[in-house]
Amino acid sequence: MNDNRRGRLFIISAPSGTGKSTVIKRLMELRDDLYFSVSATTRAARAGEEEGVAYHFLSHDAFDTHVRNNEFLEYAEYIGDFYGTLKKPVLDHLDSGNDIILDIDVQGCKQVKNAMPEAVTIFLVPPSLEELERRLRNRGTDSEEKMLKRLARARTELTEKTAYDHTIVNDDVHRAATEILDIMKHE
Numbered sequence: 001m002n003d004n005r006r007g008r009l010f011i012i013s014a015p016s017g018t019g020k021s022t023v024i025k026r027l028m029e030l031r032d033d034l035y036f037s038v039s040a041t042t043r044a045a046r047a048g049e050e051e052g053v054a055y056h057f058l059s060h061d062a063f064d065t066h067v068r069n070n071e072f073l074e075y076a077e078y079i080g081d082f083y084g085t086l087k088k089p090v091l092d093h094l095d096s097g098n099d100i101i102l103d104i105d106v107q108g109c110k111q112v113k114n115a116m117p118e119a120v121t122i123f124l125v126p127p128s129l130e131e132l133e134r135r136l137r138n139r140g141t142d143s144e145e146k147m148l149k150r151l152a153r154a155r156t157e158l159t160e161k162t163a164y165d166h167t168i169v170n171d172d173v174h175r176a177a178t179e180i181l182d183i184m185k186h187e
Contacts, residue, residue, distance in 0.1 A: 007094040009116055010184060011102045011109050014124035015154030017136040019170045023124060024103055026177035035093045035100040040066070043081035046141055074104060074111035079149050083108070099184065106160045120187045122180060123164035127171040129155070
């Protein structure tokens with residue numbers, strides 16, 4: 001979409017299990033000129049996740065090196081693992097006039113918004129806490145202890161939704177993606 005304008009930065013945050021990745025995937029299908037920032041993480045890859053597509057999977061040492069070299073736009077710890085957004089690819093896309101989506105947590109959003117106040121922030125919420133728990137349990141990827149930590153963290157994150165420019169309920173993936181596209185057209 002390079003028309004001699006700077007691209008726009010859209011931050012999408014949501015508690016774990018809200019369906020954020022599914023909504024973002026749908027957005028990418030509906031708008032082929034949108035770029036997705038692939039985050040770096042120290043967590044192990046889940047079944048089916050590819051390096052450079054789902055995440056850049058880094059060792060703790062490699063992640064620490066990026067931190068020391070100030071190469072992250074934001075980074076945070078989440079349930080024992082680190083996640084971060086590398087600056088260079090994001091800034092390169094924006095400078096080229098491309099709109100980009102960051103899929104980051106509440107902590108990361110605050111860091112990016114402080115550095116780039118023009119970023120448009122969108123918070124995706126589940127239809128209910130009961131539905132969120134059902135989604136997390138159906139995933140089957142976490143121990144009971146880790147799932148309970150995710151639920152506790154989700155309750156805390158949901159209190160932050162008022163700090164975002166927009167809040168979208170994800171009760172239907174297509175509808176949620178369409179609402180976000182409408183926000184993108186008008187921001």
